[in-house]
Amino acid sequence: MQLGIRLHDVNSAAAESEQTLEARAAKARAEGFQCVHLALSKCIKGVTFDYAALTEGLAAHVRRVFREQDLDIAVLGCYLNLAHPDREKLMEFQSRYYGSLRVASLAGIGMVGTETGAPNAEYRLDANTHGREALRTFMWNLEPVLEFAERCGTTLAIEPVWNHIVYNADRALEVIKGMESPSLRIIFDPVNLLCMENADERERVFGDAMDKLCDYIAMVHLKDFVRTDGKLVSVAAGTGEMDYTAILRFLKARKPYIQASLENTTNDNAVQSRLFLEELYQKL
Secondary structure (H helix, E strand, C coil): CEEEEEHHHCCCCCCHHHCCHHHHHHHHHHCCCCEEEECHHHHCCCCCCCHHHCCHHHHHHHHHHHHHCCCEEEEEECCCCCCCCCHHHHHHHHHHHHHHHHHHHHHCCCCEEECCCCCCCCCCCCCCCCCHHHHHHHHHHHHHHHHHHHHHCCCEEECCCCCCCCCCHHHHHHHHHHHCCCCEEEEECHHHHCCCCCHHHHHHHHHHHHHHHHHHEEEEEECEEEEECCEEEEECCCCCCCCCHHHHHHHHHHCCCCEEEECCCCCCCHHHHHHHHHHHHHHC
8 A cells, every 4th residue: 555645735734835736745755655646726826727727738847746756646636526517617627627637647647536526516415416317417427538538548536425426336336337438447435435324334334335346446545534513524544433444454455556645634643644554554
């Protein structure tokens, strides 16, 4: 397992001069991380990363910055709503996926990562989000993006999230089988499969996902959760209710060199979270 971090969580509370792409990358490497999850719009201020901005020059710049720090970019985040009901907005989002896939291909980035949206402009869970029509809409809008990924020779990885259209392992497997694309893979974020109703059954939920999605998991997100005011709140790994034993044992046995990025860390606990997971992984 190669542990990384979400780059926009690095230096997030520091002075603006320390929140540049270069400064964050250097800090991530100094803290012992091997790879990063990169969200361009959260790490480079003052730029709208639309299709026009996602150029070959940008790809070269990104590649150079991370090569200098001996860091891999495990995933380029493009978390936009492919089930947006407004056609013009949807086409804008699709164009940003095309640009992100091209940049990923040119910069040597492992994959473009995305969640699966909701059938409303607010990108929120509603009565229709888990329905069949929302799934059909998402898959229809995903198809041209996957075709572009195939032409680029790039991976697009979807992340199942309870509040979104692809909300569990069965729904994720249905999309994988239905799209029949060699470029479609899975980002496995265990905590994102939870809600208040299934949190106490989390070992079953995680086991089901690892069993059904094993062949398609290309990357992992690692975080923890606490229950506050009737809601699940994401926190850094090792600071909440999670037991990672089964997950790390699965990764060690079936995904030995997979890249896994920490989420929801702070400047104060990122290294502690990394060390916690590394120590547990080594003991298994």
